[in-house]
Each structure stands twice: as C-alpha cells, then as structure tokens.
Amino acid sequence: MAESRTRARPLSGTHAVLVRVAAVAVLLAIWELLVLAEFWPPAVLPGPAAVWDQLLATADAGNGQGGYAGSTVVERLGVSLRRVGYGSAYGVLLGVGLGLLMGLVPLIRAITEPFVTFLRALPPLAYLSLLVIWFGIDEEPKVYLLMVAAFPPVAVATAAAVTGVNKQYVEAAAALGASRLRVVTTVVLPASAPEILTGIRLAVGIAYSSVVAAETVNGADGIGGMVLNAQRYNQTAVVLLGLIVIGVTGLIIDSAILAVQRALSPWRGLA
Amino acid sequence: MSVSRRSVLSLFAAAPLLAACGVGGSSSSGSGERTKVRIAYQSFADSTLLLKDQRTLENALPDHDIAWTAFDSGASINTAFLGGAIDIAVIGSSPAAAALCPPLSIPYQVIELLNVIGDSEALVVRKASGVTDIKGLAGRKVAAPFSSTAHYSLLAALEQGGVDPASVTLVDLEPQNIQAAWQRGDIDGAYVWTPVLSVLQKDGLTLTDSAKLAKAGKPTLTFTVARKEFIDRNGVVIDKWLAATDAALKQINTDPKPVAEAVARQLGASVEDALSQLTQNIYLDHAQQRTPEYFGTPEAPGKLAEQLRSAAEFLKAQKKVEAVPDLATFQAALRVPRG
Numbered sequence A: 001m002a003e004s005r006t007r008a009r010p011l012s013g014t015h016a017v018l019v020r021v022a023a024v025a026v027l028l029a030i031w032e033l034l035v036l037a038e039f040w041p042p043a044v045l046p047g048p049a050a051v052w053d054q055l056l057a058t059a060d061a062g063n064g065q066g067g068y069a070g071s072t073v074v075e076r077l078g079v080s081l082r083r084v085g086y087g088s089a090y091g092v093l094l095g096v097g098l099g100l101l102m103g104l105v106p107l108i109r110a111i112t113e114p115f116v117t118f119l120r121a122l123p124p125l126a127y128l129s130l131l132v133i134w135f136g137i138d139e140e141p142k143v144y145l146l147m148v149a150a151f152p153p154v155a156v157a158t159a160a161a162v163t164g165v166n167k168q169y170v171e172a173a174a175a176l177g178a179s180r181l182r183v184v185t186t187v188v189l190p191a192s193a194p195e196i197l198t199g200i201r202l203a204v205g206i207a208y209s210s211v212v213a214a215e216t217v218n219g220a221d222g223i224g225g226m227v228l229n230a231q232r233y234n235q236t237a238v239v240l241l242g243l244i245v246i247g248v249t250g251l252i253i254d255s256a257i258l259a260v261q262r263a264l265s266p267w268r269g270l271a
Numbered sequence B: 001m002s003v004s005r006r007s008v009l010s011l012f013a014a015a016p017l018l019a020a021c022g023v024g025g026s027s028s029s030g031s032g033e034r035t036k037v038r039i040a041y042q043s044f045a046d047s048t049l050l051l052k053d054q055r056t057l058e059n060a061l062p063d064h065d066i067a068w069t070a071f072d073s074g075a076s077i078n079t080a081f082l083g084g085a086i087d088i089a090v091i092g093s094s095p096a097a098a099a100l101c102p103p104l105s106i107p108y109q110v111i112e113l114l115n116v117i118g119d120s121e122a123l124v125v126r127k128a129s130g131v132t133d134i135k136g137l138a139g140r141k142v143a144a145p146f147s148s149t150a151h152y153s154l155l156a157a158l159e160q161g162g163v164d165p166a167s168v169t170l171v172d173l174e175p176q177n178i179q180a181a182w183q184r185g186d187i188d189g190a191y192v193w194t195p196v197l198s199v200l201q202k203d204g205l206t207l208t209d210s211a212k213l214a215k216a217g218k219p220t221l222t223f224t225v226a227r228k229e230f231i232d233r234n235g236v237v238i239d240k241w242l243a244a245t246d247a248a249l250k251q252i253n254t255d256p257k258p259v260a261e262a263v264a265r266q267l268g269a270s271v272e273d274a275l276s277q278l279t280q281n282i283y284l285d286h287a288q289q290r291t292p293e294y295f296g297t298p299e300a301p302g303k304l305a306e307q308l309r310s311a312a313e314f315l316k317a318q319k320k321v322e323a324v325p326d327l328a329t330f331q332a333a334l335r336v337p338r339g
Helices: A013-037 A048-059 A073-104 A106-121 A124-135 A139-164 A167-175 A180-209 A223-232 A236-264 B005-013 B015-019 B048-054 B056-060 B074-082 B093-100 B149-160 B175-184 B196-202 B210-215 B228-233 B235-254 B256-267 B271-279 B304-317 B327-332
Strands: B035-042 B064-071 B088-092 B108-116 B121-126 B141-144 B169-172 B189-193 B204-209 B221-227
Touching: A013 A048, A048 A073, A048 A236, A073 A106, A073 A139, A073 A180, A073 A223, A073 A236, A106 A139, A124 A139, A124 B175, A139 A180, A167 A180, A180 A236, A223 A236, B035 B048, B035 B074, B048 B056, B048 B235, B048 B256, B056 B064, B056 B235, B064 B074, B074 B088, B074 B093, B088 B093, B093 B149, B093 B221, B093 B304, B108 B228, B108 B235, B108 B304, B121 B149, B121 B196, B141 B149, B141 B175, B149 B189, B149 B204, B149 B210, B149 B304, B175 B189, B175 B196, B189 B196, B196 B204, B204 B210, B221 B228, B221 B235, B228 B235, B235 B256, B256 B271, B304 B327
Parallel strands: B035 B064, B035 B088, B141 B169, B141 B189
Antiparallel strands: B088 B221, B108 B221, B121 B189, B121 B204
C-alpha cells in the first residue's frame, strides 16, 4: 500500500473534490452497467435514470398526488429532519449532562454505565413498540426513540473526555481559587469539547439512521415513511431515492458538525 | 497494491454469483433430481395451514422437497416472486392485483380462491368518539395497515358512504399498534382484522365489514398464486395442491374443528380464536369457484377478473402501479381450478 512506503499527504482542495466526483461517477456507471446487464428485473434493480425520474416526480407537488402519497420529498425531508433535530437535541442535552456527572462522580458512573451500555445495545425497532404503547402514535414516540438512540454515544464520549482532562489544569484552576462549578465550566468543558463534539457527531448519525425505524409507526409523512410505503408496493426506485436522500443529507449534516468542531477546537490535529 | 485492477473488475462481474452465495441460512443443496416446491404462507387462519399441519403435500409427493416459508405481507411475497424464490403462495387480492400490473408484471397465475374475507375484517369506531355512521368519519382519524385488504376495504367503504377520503385522516398502522393507539384514544376508528378486531369491538361500534362490502361488489379475497413456469412444469404438484385445498375448504364448511386445531398449532393461537377467525370468512369449494360469480369457466370467464382489475384501478388511483392492463391480462392470469 502507498501509505506504508510514503507518508500520506492530504489531497489539495480541488484535487479532493475531483477524486470524489470521479468516484461517484464510477459508482453510477457500475450501477447503470448492472442494470443494462439485466441480471435482475427493473422492479428489483431500477437504473439511475428511473431514480432521477422519481426524484423529479416526488418533488413536484402538482403531480396529482402531491409529490408522493400526499407530500413532496422536500416536505418529507423537512418533517424527518425536524424529528431528528428534536431527538438529537434532547439526546445531546441528556448525554452531555449525564456524561459530565459520570465523568466527575465515580459513583454515578459505576451505577449508570451498565444502563447506558444496555441502551446502546438495544435496536431502536425493539423499543419502538414500547414507546408506542406509552406515548401513542404522534410525534412523541418518534422523537423519544431518536433521543434514546442518540444519547448513549454522547454520554460515553463526554464521560471519557471529562475523565481524560489533564489533572494539572483542574488543580491549577482550583489552586487559583476557582469554585468547583467554575472549574467545570471554564476548564473541564472547553478541554473536553472536541471529544464531546465527536460524540455528538456519532449521535446525530445514529439518530438519522434510526429515522426509518422511528417512522414505521404513523410516520408516513417523513422520508423514512416514504421508503417504507414504497417498499410495501415494491416501488424500488422510490426506495432507492429515499435512501439516497437520507444518505446525502446525512453527509451534509456530518460535514456541518465537522466544520463546527474545527471552528471550536482549531488546535486539534495540529499537536 | 497486490490486487490488480483486472481482478477487482472481475469481482464486479461476479456480483450475481456473490448474491447467490450462502449467508448461513438453511438453504440445502445437492438434492439431485428432487423437485423443490417452495410455498409462501401467511400467518392468518386459512385452509392451507391444514395442509401444512397434516403434511398432506409431503405425503402425496414423497419425491419432492417441500419448503414452507412464513411471510408477513403480500408485498414481501411479491418481492420473493420477483427474486424467483417462491413457487406457490397464499396472497390477498390487493397485492395480487398489484403484481399483475406494470412495473411488477410478475408472471404468476391465480390458481384458486382460498376465501372471501367476511366479518373477520371490519370498520370499527370507538364508542367514545360519538361517530355512528360512515359519514361521521369526515375529519376523524382512522387507521388501517396500508396496502392491505383492509386498507382497500376502508377506502371502498368511504366511497360507498359518500365520504371524501381526503377529508379523513388515514393513519398507517400495523394491527398491534392500532390496538395500542385505540386504547390510548389516539384514533377514532380502524379497519382491521381479527384478533385485534375482536379486542376493538369490545368498546367499539362496527360500521361495516368486508362481508357487507363483498355483497356490495367490493370483495376482498385470498388467493393461491403459482409461478406460471412452475405450473407448466409441475402439473402434478398443482393438481395435488388443488385436491388437498379443495378437501380442506369443504372440511371448513362441514367440520371446522379439526381445521381450527391445526391452525391453532401452526399459529400458536388458541383453538377458540382459530375457530372464530376461520368461521368469519366465506369458503367456497372449487365447484362453487367455477360459477360465473368467480372464476367461471375457460370459455365463459367469471367476474373475478373484473374484480381484480377494479382492485388494480384502486391502486392506480393511489399511484401504486404505473398502469392497469386490459381485462384479458387479468383473465389470462386466472387458472380455473379443475376440481
């Protein structure tokens, strides 16, 4: 491998973009070739053109069914992003709060760590039924599901970051007369911000990937609901469209969080 | 890199081969000359479960490998047909109609009618909602599992009652979630099947059911379908299947208890539940199916093709199929059970 012989140099800006565009083009070409080879009927593997047509059709509110089954793909994306936004926000708040406590108070960590790990291991679909029984079929179970999915990575990352803060910083701040609260807000949190943000990045990713599960119950107005509905009627092109939309927007959100992380901790990666 | 470009490319060429690779399932190979019969069934009470329970087909065809696979919806059965993984299947009229339309156009034929859905599927409203007739549903929240026969019946009932479906909030929920939402008061009504239906009826008012809709010309049906190519090659299997189901259909009408016991064993339900589920549907033996109401005869096709086509037009209006083929296509997709 090239990396073992020479030190890997990061690609320059334009070069990186070109390489990525080329990779997407190659992927599309392979996809089109597989379709042209007709290994599977078009109902099983529709081509890129069919998916593109679906994008145009589902984005058009005036096509007789208001996009796809009542709402356009953009409206659906908005609905799903709102759910992911609320779910991730609550999850992050809960995760940072619990993570701080876990990192600062060993007793709390000892008690809550198994529970957090337990929650992490649960597939969202498994606890969705319970959330539906408890919270009904409206927005609550969906947002709570995404919250439960999003909070463990933040809690774990925050706890690890807080425990990992250089003891000398804490002691120095305490020696200078800072109260415990002040030490946490001015030393511990800023020092652990990069790792917490990594946790948040993971959490938003997990929340977004759980949106299809969250929308299995009365979520027909979301993008996940569209995928499920299309799958019921074997509309594979719409399923693919939904997956691509989720994937691409997920990529954009991730890049945005990464940009925030760079802005908040510019020293990272330079040490 | 030690892997050459050519070998990477050949990997892509091998994709279909890779798709055929095992993933740790129980797909047996090396059965030699033995013909495989792959049957898809669904977890609801019907006569085919008696065949499965009594191993009727296995005993009648000792030199065939018979594999029964459970599916939870007609759509997933259609997917399995597209992948060529299934030969014979139990499927509702809605997904069967969808399969006969483009883009799916699955080459299968309806070989018999397993039942006409009766009052095992019904439209109920919560007594507390104050709704007393279908007209009262305007502006209310009504649930049904989308793409199912119940969904079709719900829209047919609304149409019949002169209610614009757009004025009703339709909610897509699976039966068990309908029960949860009902108990919490999140929905005003639901079109659903037993056993959830029986629970809802305890504090609900039944507005209409599939038996009444069937009388009014909007029946929902359960079929056996078989791959066209399989029928052509394995006439014996189809004949044995039809003989066995015909006997089972007759038995449900004369002595349903043993059938209910078999169904209960297969579904893990109680015998009483199985019996009540069974008796809520309408069963016709093959002679009755050859009447003009249903299959008719090859010379004089019955109404079934038109009913399938009307189910397909309903799907077209929902933009779930691209086009509805002409009546001849539906007639060609019906294979009259020859008794």
